[in-house]
Amino acid sequence: MANWLDGKVVDNRRLNEYLTSLIIDVDIGAYEAGQFVRVGLPEADGVLARPYSLVNAPEEPYLEVYFNIVEEGPLSPRLFDLQAGDQVLVSDNPSGFLTVSEIPRCRHLWMVATGTGIGPFLAILKSEAVWQKFDRVILCYSVSYTSELAYQDLIGQIRAQRGEQFGYVPIVTRERHDAALGKRITALMQDGSLEAFAGVGINAADSHVMMCGSSNMITDVSAELNARDMKKHRRRDPGHYTTEKYH
Ligand SMILES: Cc1cc2nc3c(=O)[nH]c(=O)nc-3n(C[C@H](O)[C@H](O)[C@H](O)COP(=O)(O)OP(=O)(O)OC[C@H]3O[C@@H](n4cnc5c(N)ncnc54)[C@H](O)[C@@H]3O)c2cc1C
Incomplete structure (x- = not known):
């Protein structure tokens, strides 16, 4: 079972009106390039989270995820609106075999x-x-x-x-x-x-x-x-x- 780590948004680098890269300050420990984490926001009854691949190399200081808004989706439009200083939750168990x-x-x-x-x-x-x-x-x-x-x-x-x-x-x-x-x-x-x-x-x-x-x-x-x-x-x-x- 993954735990949630408190991350802080360092930057939201928009490419256009539906694509962006979120830069997140959080320490998730060791992982391999190509893996993904779950990124989420707190809700009244838990955490709303989805998997996102990491764009940064593991040795880089911040996590980076790149995503598009899914208009009807519950999470991606909210992540798209985050700004520097906002809180975001990140799972502590990077996973995946695309390595x-x-x-x-x-x-x-x-x-x-x-x-x-x-x-x-x-x-x-x-x-x-x-x-x-x-x-x-x-x-x-x-x-x-x-x-x-x-x-x-x-x-x-x-x-x-x-x-x-x-x-x-x-x-x-x-x-x-x-x-x-x-x-x-x-x-x-x-x-x-x-x-x-x-x-x-x-x-x-x-x-x-x-x-x-x-x-x-x-x-x-x-x-x-x-x-x-x-x-x-x-x-x-x-x-x-x-x-x-x-x-
Ligand atoms: C292992 C894994 C890694 C992922 N990594 C990324 C990533 O790095 N970047 C990224 O943009 N997405 C990634 N996704 C998709 C991501 O987890 C979310 O599903 C997506 O951001 C939409 O979230 P949502 O809560 O708004 O909508 P959801 O409830 O997750 O999905 C709503 C609908 O949109 C569809 N959908 C999901 N993602 C997309 C998309 N990107 N474009 C169009 N339709 C979509 C779903 O199939 C579903 O029908 C990944 C998914 C998996 C399984």
Whole structure:
């Protein structure tokens, strides 16, 4: 059973009117890049909380979560309105298997994110372990509109630091973007343009694919990987892809 720790909001960094990053001062102890915590607010009869992936690397001083408002949701609109100095509750048991240590050794690691699913991959990219374990690391980041492409400065810094070892594939599906691909990830896999853009193939011999975000994307990409004789990874039955569904 998790305990609730008192956190303090240090900053609320809004990207637009429905996407934001909350920076939280709280000590949750040791955890691995890619894991999530539960973040909540006190209510008369308990705590209203939801899981959120951590964007910060574990060695950074503050926790960071990146999320969108779900209009009809009970918690996300309230978290969106928090300001510096406000109290927020954070669970003391970071969890999740979307971590580098869970992935079998192979040459190429693909990270496929839709929307706010970029969060855990940024934590992993900021940490050292992934660069020691894989020859190439490719981040595919799909959003609907250009204004939803978050953390572009950070991704630019990682590109500058890691050079050829890091591949970045931005995807914007609902409007034209000159530097991004423009179709759904599965369509880009089927017509070969995703791998051509990255200069790396996706196959059972060389690759592991991590996915995070919407269940539609995860279901569709998983089917495409299954068709390539790749299978879901389990600790007791190692495979080729690992998933975390947000909704
Ligand atoms: C392991 C895990 C980690 C998560 N990490 C993140 C994260 O880092 N960032 C993040 O934005 N969300 C994340 N989520 C989703 C998050 O926990 C909440 O569900 C979300 O913020 C909405 O909360 P809510 O209380 O307002 O609505 P909820 O009552 O949780 O959900 C209301 C409805 O909205 C759907 N929904 C949930 N999340 C989204 C979304 N992001 N976009 C559209 N529809 C959604 C739900 O399926 C449900 O139908 C994560 C979920 C899981 C299971």
